[in-house]
Amino acid sequence: MQYACKIIHSVYTLNIMGMSVALMWAKNDWLADPVDIKRLAPLPTIIENYRVPDKDFNHVDFLWALEALELVYQKIFSILKRYD
Numbered sequence: 001m002q003y004a005c006k007i008i009h010s011v012y013t014l015n016i017m018g019m020s021v022a023l024m025w026a027k028n029d030w031l032a033d034p035v036d037i038k039r040l041a042p043l044p045t046i047i048e049n050y051r052v053p054d055k056d057f058n059h060v061d062f063l064w065a066l067e068a069l070e071l072v073y074q075k076i077f078s079i080l081k082r083y084d
Helices: 034-040 066-082
Strands: 019-026 046-052
Touching: 019 034, 019 066, 046 066
Parallel strands: 019 046
Antiparallel strands: none
C-alpha cells in the first residue's frame, strides 16, 4: 500500500478552457494568491479581473460582509447582464 499515500496533481491546460471566467479576488483573501491571479489573468477566456477595492476584504467576506452587495454582488450582476 505504499503507493496509496502519493499525492497526484491533475494537469490542466488552462489556455484551452472553453468557458468565460470572471476572476473576483481581494487583497486580503488568503485563498486567492496574487501569483495565481497573475497566472490566470492573461488567459483568453478571462472576461473580468476584478479586485475588491476594500483592502481588508477577505475570503469569508464574499459571503458574509455587509458590503458584499455593493462590492461584489452588483459587479456579478453587471457581468451576468452582459451575457443575458
